[in-house]
Amino acid sequence: MAKPTPTLYSIAKTFMWFAIISLLLLGSLVAIVLMDHSREWKVWQKKFVAIKTERAKKELAEAEAKVDKKQLATLAERLKQTQMERKSQRAEMAKTRKELEALEVRFAQAKTHYQDQKQFQDSYRYYFEEYSTHHDPRAKEFQKKFQTISPKVAAAKKEQDDAEKLRDEKAAQLEDFSAKEKEVKKEIEKLLAEKRLVQGKLDRVKPTLAKDILNAPMLDFLKPSLQVQQIVLEDLYDDYHFAKTQKVDRCTTCHQGIDQKGFEDMPQPFRTHPDLDLYLGSQSPHPVEKFGCTVCHSGSGHSVSFTDAAHTPSGPEEARQWKKKYGWHDLEKWEQKMLPLEHAQASCAKCHNDVVEVPQADHLNEGRRLAAKFGCFNCHKINGFEERWKVGPDLTHLSGKVDEDWITRWLHDPKAFRPSTQMPQIFHLSNHQDAADRERDNAAIAAITAYLVKNSEPITLMAAPIPGNPEEGEKLVKSLGCLGCHSVGDAKGDSFGPELSNLGSKVGADWLFTWIKDPKHYSSHTRMPNLRLSDPEAAHITAYLLSQRNESFEKTSIPEVMPEVVDSLILESFQGAMRAQEARAKLDQMNADERLEFLGKKSIAHQGCFTCHAIKGFEDQKPIGADLSNEGRKDIHQLDFGFVPIEHSREAFIEQKLKDPRIFDRGKIRSYYEKLRMPQFNFTDAEIESLTTFVLSLTEEQVPLQMRKRLDLKEERVEEGRLLVAQFNCNGCHTFDGKNGTLRELTEDPGAAPPVLDGEGAKVQEKWLHEFLRQPTVIRPWLTYRMPTFGLNEKDTQALVEYFANLSHEEASYKGHPVPETTPEKLAAGQTIFNQFQCVKCHQLDASSAAMGASFLAPDLSLTKKRLKPNWVKAWIQNPEALQAGTMMPSFFVDGQTPLTEILGGDAQAQIEAIRDYLYHENGVAKA
Amino acid sequence: MSDKPKFDLGKIITESQIYKSMFRHGYSTSERDRALSVMTNVFFHLHPVKVRKSGARFGFTWCAGGLSFFVFLTLVVSGILLMFYYRPTVEHAYNDIMALREHVPFGIMRELHRWGAHAMIITVWLHMFRVFMTGSYKPPREFNWVIGVILLVLTMLLSFTGYLLPWDQLAMWAITVGSNMARATPFLGHEGPGAALLALGDIQLVHSGSDVRFALLGGRFVGAGALLRFYILHCVAIPTAVVILMSVHFWRIRKDGGISGPL
Amino acid sequence: MIDIFKNFVNAISSPVVIFSAATAVFALFVTFPRQATSKPVSLAVLIGALAFFGLGLTDKHFRSIVFMPDNVPIVGLIFIFGYFTWYAMRKAVINDMRVERGEPTVEQTETNEKVLVFPYLIFIEFVTALAYAVILVLWSIFLKAPLEEPANPTVSPNPSKAPWYFLGLQEMLVYFDPWIAGVLLPTLIILGLCAIPYIDRDPSGSGYYSFKGRKAVIVTYLFGFWILWTLLVIMGTFLRGPNWNFFGPFEAWDAHKVVPLLNVNLSELIFIKWLGIGLPKQWFIREAPGILLTALYLAVPPLILARTKLKEVYKKLGPARYQIMVFLLLMMLSLPIKMYLRWAFNLKYIVAIPEFFFNI
Amino acid sequence: MAEIQTPPPAPQTPAGPQKIDRRTFLSWTGVAWVSFAAATTGALSIVLRYLFPNVVFEPPTSFKAGFPDDYEIGVVDERWKEKFGVWLIRTAEGMFALSTICTHLGCTPNWLSTESKFKCPCHGSGFYKSGINFEGPAPRPLERYRIMRAEDGQILIDKSKKFQQEKGEWNNPEAFLTL
Structure with a gap:
């Protein structure tokens, strides 16, 4: 016997290990499958299915209740009857059916035969044509074939048609047997239609065993009912730096009810979008399949888990809840987190970037308005706001206006003089609280004052020729229209211009008199218009405005400035630019006044006063603020949160910055010039929120052109105009373009208020409007308010004319509007009607002799020809109420009927035209 | 002519340590060295040291099998080089092929690859033809014949998957026509016989989104998914299988008695 | 003169003529291999083929199709395979004659002599590889790889063709449904090829060229390869134009060509045309004749042949192998059968159950 | 082993x-x-x-195709052919949505209005306006897609549900929108 080969271990035992390890492998595979199958979003989808099923069941019950049971029973009875009837005709039906079958066969045969023949005919035709083109002798052969077969085809066709006709007839005959039955069935169906519809809906949504199987692990590729939903956005892109990739939003995977009505009260994520008419709806301007979600809300559209989608809580409270409920955490590595809901409007600006106001985005618009009002763009670079005005007054001739002490006191605390002022607090803020910094601030203020006074250019001032009467002045201020821009004392007006209180503590009489007589004399760039005041008017107003003083402000003490503080600040400012010895030497060359002036210049440059105010010596300085062009997308790590314990998010930073601009210096050791410089505006919380939205809206993200709101020429013109309207505060007086005029609101008698300008473009002739804007004339003599002269340049004037025209969907034309052709008869008729209607009763030529109240007075009709568009006049006479709601102009032609049946055959249209022609006629109204 | 020892470069090389470390034999016409050169060389080792005279003749083998292997190697090399310039995405694929035509240095690589692919199909067919005509599939070589048939199929699949990659009309529609046949696979294709029987209630289980064609194309039609899948099949999956089967094929030639010959 | 020739060729060009003619030529070739491979005949065939090709190149339509970049390999393939078929057959004929004379075959004379692989075999392989490299480089220099317009899923080119090596299958689609032409038949081809060594186990004829002793096997293989595969590839590549219409080699591919294509199913033939009773509503009654016919086709010949002509084969192979062999052969023959049925009766489907995508 | x-x-x-x-x-x-x-x-x-x-990442399977009045009676409308692969045909009774995929090998047939038929360029299959095949290798009629009214009254076409004539599915109420 051969020696057995040595063994190493028991084979049998190996199999035990083999079995164990195989079982473990199998187990781990099962684990993989289960892990892969369980996904967060499926939980939500299942919940939504449950909600929808519940609803459908309820609807079904309702639909069932609605079914008329009685009628149903009757119909069922009738159905039975008709069925019986049909059954009685069974034999007959069988016969017909048999006949039909035979006819079917005949038709099938005929059809086959015809098609068979036809294809040969087609083919012969082709070959005949082909060969004859190439002069091939075979052409003849095919011609013959074609000719032979053609009659056969025709015959076959006829046979087919005949057979078809017979068959159809027979089929109809067969149908007739059960026609009544079908009718009844149809009626039953009609009765049950709604129920069936709801039933179908229920069947579609409700969970079933089949659906469970199809959603089971490994099988869920076949036809799962739970599925990731995604919207692939053709024209929107995510910027991945190396390339732009198509945007994909899977938000609807969980937010399943977002674009369906009826889920408004559901908890998230199922709730319907609050504004389906504006967003998501297929008829809305932003249909979901085209815009998706993340282009507005931001976040990670590809993600289907709560945390990875980059949801952003609206506050620490919500954050805590989410952490508990969903295991949410802040996605640090994701740049574009979802915008908190209150700032979602920030995204509007991505596409609506060249309009003054984004429709329906009040929050963003308010932010933009505030930014414009407080002049954020004066210090910061903001795309789209480059060519704006300086928001602060011109300081070129400052000495002519205020004295040194006032400037110093003002700089120390502007709000102490006028609490409503727009001027922010610059000194003595939270990061300048220690004694040394206070000293330095005092020195800087003194230095700035010194610089401003020294660099103020002289200006000639006029003195009032008569002493003013304050009471008269007060009346004038209220009646001339100053309140369209300013609040004065107790009289609340528009807040566009500064509040005119306590001027007695600020300016001199000569300056004020000169200023209100001609604002452009003092400051060529001012937005303050010229009210064409007479000397007495100006004197009265001056007297009135100067009568109010702020005594406590006048009494505030001006802190003393220590020369060594001035020196140290100067030396500190040299740091980095030169060595200490050189700096000292340079300082030593200056005397005390020069030092103060030098420091003043340095401080103005440092604080950026020149960005809002025109100051001599700073004409070409660059703004000092941070570039905000991409602030809405700024990397969080680039924001210096310092040691302030707030959430590290863009919104939190911006809000905090606006609340206390200097707070991020807290706990830091910084030299005077290194400290944060943004001044304190004392915004309210609401203002801060709006401004934050605005700042978040500033991105350089490029939405493809075709997806942006692109303005057509008309809209562009309108936007240009809107900018001017905002700049000159037209809405301070007039109501138009969706905004109420402040002054109009303040006036009790609408007839005495500044006119409504809606439809102005359709109403007045462009040439006239152009002249009027440049040089206003009196149209409504009974009005005390005075249209001011804005000193518009040619470009702005034309822009405004275009604006009004385009706002009324009119083509602006300076060619004038031709006087309508007419006949003497018509003119005569016009005159008759004019007199009969007693037009002159309101449209008086001499308003001063008016015996009626202002609300009944109407413009001088002799201006018509130059001022109004003929078409408008016609429409106006026809139905004034349609053009201007609440007008005092009576409707003479109610429902297109005329009360004067004798004139012009009682034709209302002709009568209206006659009046119009009369108004436009050379010798018309003027003579009357 | 001097008496000095002749300068013999060949000798210097063959007697150097480097040469000897690489080759375990001398370079001479001696029978021993020639035998050793096959035996000790990993590549030549595919062959035995000696073969039947009849089997070594070109007239007998047409060298079709060896040539197929060589063509395969050229395709691997040119294919790898092409991969440096080609991205299998619908955005880039066409442009990258265009680049090979327009400006890539030696873009002729694409022609070498494409015509090489055609050539390989011809040589493989030829090889099979020769093997059949000489009855070389007969026992004991049955199994190697079967492997050969599989290699033939894989060769055609390699060519077929590569056909799509230029992403032009020719490519896309050829693959559309070709892959549409998969729709008709019984039970597994959504238009195949019996597929309609696989249903759960009124829900069809086999439809255009769950059938075998979808698995092949990664989509309901020839699109981005198909391009990527075909690229992976063409460059990785099928070549790997081919290399493995080729190894078995060559190994079995040796084990089954070398190139066939009469008994 | 040339035009008459071209017109003649075009006129007689149709699938049925070409297929029948090729089959006839093939039959002649395998019936008279000695004569067919003799020098005068082979020279004549070669000259004839070259002349046809050369003449063809004067025609612009012929040229445009033959020189389409992806079609060039098929031209090569025709000549290469033509040559090697001739070459293998010639060697076989010589060997057969030697066997007849009682001499050993050429291979047998050398089989016991062994030569060193290095250099003798290696060198052949090396030179062949280099020769191939030269050919490939020249081919690549003179023929640009095609690149058409970018892929467009909405515009299908007319005709849309699969890669050339699959055009045999695409051509089969004219006669069979996709599941047969595209799935069943290819699978059977692969399985059939794999099955060859398990069916043909006769050890004689291994390792040398021979014909006489292996006639049936070689004829079947060559018929399958040349007629059922290569010929269909050639037709699919060169002769199928727009709308998959058939065009002569010198005919312009006119997309508007109209040819009668209307085909009928067996059930329609029987129930409507012959019986005149209309199609039965139930598919299994409607298709009963076709199903029966198919079943008979697959079942009866094996039974009969096992008792008659293939008695010996049956004995040698045993029932299982025999059944597989006959099944494969019948499937192979089903293609020409279906082709001729189409040409003769316009028959579309023998069994047509579109309800289940099941058409034969 | x-x-x-x-x-x-x-x-x-x-x-x-x-x-x-x-x-x-x-x-x-x-x-x-x-x-x-x-x-x-x-x-x-x-x-x-x-x-x-x-x-x-494939085009959505259902889409809204506007209102029935946007379509002329008796015309094969090709506006959705490119984007969704659908022909919309309005007849006197209603509308149906026809797939543009040839049932033979999936090419896209052309609508030849003069000959009033669909003709597939690949292998020459021909279909009537109704979608019924009458020539060429196509084994069965073109498929129809589910067509219905959306909640807002527009036509909604759902390509994930197909109806095949040979299975008698064209009688399904969702295969034909009765107007």
Whole structure:
């Protein structure tokens, strides 16, 4: 016997290990499958299915209740009857059916035969044509074939048609047997239609065993009912730096009810979008399949888990809840987190970037308005706001206006003089609280004052020729229209211009008199218009405005400035630019006044006063603020949160910055010039929120052109105009373009208020409007308010004319509007009607002799020809109420009927035209 | 002519340590060295040291099998080089092929690859033809014949998957026509016989989104998914299988008695 | 003169003529291999083929199709395979004659002599590889790889063709449904090829060229390869134009060509045309004749042949192998059968159950 | 393999420390091979399942096609052909949506309005306006898609549900929108 080969271990035992390890492998595979199958979003989808099923069941019950049971029973009875009837005709039906079958066969045969023949005919035709083109002798052969077969085809066709006709007839005959039955069935169906519809809906949504199987692990590729939903956005892109990739939003995977009505009260994520008419709806301007979600809300559209989608809580409270409920955490590595809901409007600006106001985005618009009002763009670079005005007054001739002490006191605390002022607090803020910094601030203020006074250019001032009467002045201020821009004392007006209180503590009489007589004399760039005041008017107003003083402000003490503080600040400012010895030497060359002036210049440059105010010596300085062009997308790590314990998010930073601009210096050791410089505006919380939205809206993200709101020429013109309207505060007086005029609101008698300008473009002739804007004339003599002269340049004037025209969907034309052709008869008729209607009763030529109240007075009709568009006049006479709601102009032609049946055959249209022609006629109204 | 020892470069090389470390034999016409050169060389080792005279003749083998292997190697090399310039995405694929035509240095690589692919199909067919005509599939070589048939199929699949990659009309529609046949696979294709029987209630289980064609194309039609899948099949999956089967094929030639010959 | 020739060729060009003619030529070739491979005949065939090709190149339509970049390999393939078929057959004929004379075959004379692989075999392989490299480089220099317009899923080119090596299958689609032409038949081809060594186990004829002793096997293989595969590839590549219409080699591919294509199913033939009773509503009654016919086709010949002509084969192979062999052969023959049925009766489907995508 | 079939080591061999009886051995073997086979099959099916992505970047399968009045009676409307692969045909009674995929090999047929038929360029299949095939290799009529009214009254076409004439599915109310 051969020696057995040595063994190493028991084979049998190996199999035990083999079995164990195989079982473990199998187990781990099962684990993989289960892990892969369980996904967060499926939980939500299942919940939504449950909600929808519940609803459908309820609807079904309702639909069932609605079914008329009685009628149903009757119909069922009738159905039975008709069925019986049909059954009685069974034999007959069988016969017909048999006949039909035979006819079917005949038709099938005929059809086959015809098609068979036809294809040969087609083919012969082709070959005949082909060969004859190439002069091939075979052409003849095919011609013959074609000719032979053609009659056969025709015959076959006829046979087919005949057979078809017979068959159809027979089929109809067969149908007739059960026609009544079908009718009844149809009626039953009609009765049950709604129920069936709801039933179908229920069947579609409700969970079933089949659906469970199809959603089971490994099988869920076949036809799962739970599925990731995604919207692939053709024209929107995510910027991945190396390339732009198509945007994909899977938000609807969980937010399943977002674009369906009826889920408004559901908890998230199922709730319907609050504004389906504006967003998501297929008829809305932003249909979901085209815009998706993340282009507005931001976040990670590809993600289907709560945390990875980059949801952003609206506050620490919500954050805590989410952490508990969903295991949410802040996605640090994701740049574009979802915008908190209150700032979602920030995204509007991505596409609506060249309009003054984004429709329906009040929050963003308010932010933009505030930014414009407080002049954020004066210090910061903001795309789209480059060519704006300086928001602060011109300081070129400052000495002519205020004295040194006032400037110093003002700089120390502007709000102490006028609490409503727009001027922010610059000194003595939270990061300048220690004694040394206070000293330095005092020195800087003194230095700035010194610089401003020294660099103020002289200006000639006029003195009032008569002493003013304050009471008269007060009346004038209220009646001339100053309140369209300013609040004065107790009289609340528009807040566009500064509040005119306590001027007695600020300016001199000569300056004020000169200023209100001609604002452009003092400051060529001012937005303050010229009210064409007479000397007495100006004197009265001056007297009135100067009568109010702020005594406590006048009494505030001006802190003393220590020369060594001035020196140290100067030396500190040299740091980095030169060595200490050189700096000292340079300082030593200056005397005390020069030092103060030098420091003043340095401080103005440092604080950026020149960005809002025109100051001599700073004409070409660059703004000092941070570039905000991409602030809405700024990397969080680039924001210096310092040691302030707030959430590290863009919104939190911006809000905090606006609340206390200097707070991020807290706990830091910084030299005077290194400290944060943004001044304190004392915004309210609401203002801060709006401004934050605005700042978040500033991105350089490029939405493809075709997806942006692109303005057509008309809209562009309108936007240009809107900018001017905002700049000159037209809405301070007039109501138009969706905004109420402040002054109009303040006036009790609408007839005495500044006119409504809606439809102005359709109403007045462009040439006239152009002249009027440049040089206003009196149209409504009974009005005390005075249209001011804005000193518009040619470009702005034309822009405004275009604006009004385009706002009324009119083509602006300076060619004038031709006087309508007419006949003497018509003119005569016009005159008759004019007199009969007693037009002159309101449209008086001499308003001063008016015996009626202002609300009944109407413009001088002799201006018509130059001022109004003929078409408008016609429409106006026809139905004034349609053009201007609440007008005092009576409707003479109610429902297109005329009360004067004798004139012009009682034709209302002709009568209206006659009046119009009369108004436009050379010798018309003027003579009357 | 001097008496000095002749300068013999060949000798210097063959007697150097480097040469000897690489080759375990001398370079001479001696029978021993020639035998050793096959035996000790990993590549030549595919062959035995000696073969039947009849089997070594070109007239007998047409060298079709060896040539197929060589063509395969050229395709691997040119294919790898092409991969440096080609991205299998619908955005880039066409442009990258265009680049090979327009400006890539030696873009002729694409022609070498494409015509090489055609050539390989011809040589493989030829090889099979020769093997059949000489009855070389007969026992004991049955199994190697079967492997050969599989290699033939894989060769055609390699060519077929590569056909799509230029992403032009020719490519896309050829693959559309070709892959549409998969729709008709019984039970597994959504238009195949019996597929309609696989249903759960009124829900069809086999439809255009769950059938075998979808698995092949990664989509309901020839699109981005198909391009990527075909690229992976063409460059990785099928070549790997081919290399493995080729190894078995060559190994079995040796084990089954070398190139066939009469008994 | 040339035009008459071209017109003649075009006129007689149709699938049925070409297929029948090729089959006839093939039959002649395998019936008279000695004569067919003799020098005068082979020279004549070669000259004839070259002349046809050369003449063809004067025609612009012929040229445009033959020189389409992806079609060039098929031209090569025709000549290469033509040559090697001739070459293998010639060697076989010589060997057969030697066997007849009682001499050993050429291979047998050398089989016991062994030569060193290095250099003798290696060198052949090396030179062949280099020769191939030269050919490939020249081919690549003179023929640009095609690149058409970018892929467009909405515009299908007319005709849309699969890669050339699959055009045999695409051509089969004219006669069979996709599941047969595209799935069943290819699978059977692969399985059939794999099955060859398990069916043909006769050890004689291994390792040398021979014909006489292996006639049936070689004829079947060559018929399958040349007629059922290569010929269909050639037709699919060169002769199928727009709308998959058939065009002569010198005919312009006119997309508007109209040819009668209307085909009928067996059930329609029987129930409507012959019986005149209309199609039965139930598919299994409607298709009963076709199903029966198919079943008979697959079942009866094996039974009969096992008792008659293939008695010996049956004995040698045993029932299982025999059944597989006959099944494969019948499937192979089903293609020409279906082709001729189409040409003769316009028959579309023998069994047509579109309800289940099941058409034969 | 050979080792597996060998019976447990012969008694004279000094096997492992303790002997395992035949039955235990067989049951271990059984468990081992069954679970191994299951694991292998499982791994393979995971690979197969991996081939079917859960999300596909393909055009949506349903779309809204406007209102019925946008379509002329008797005209084969090709406005959705390019984007969704659908012909909308309005007849006197209603509308139906026809797939633009040839039932032969999936090419896109052309609508030849002069000849009033669909003709597939690939293999010459011809279809009537109704979608019924009448020439060429196409084995069956073109498919129709589900067509219905959306909640807002627009026509909604759902391509995920197909109706085949030869199965009698064209009588399905969702295959034809009665107007």
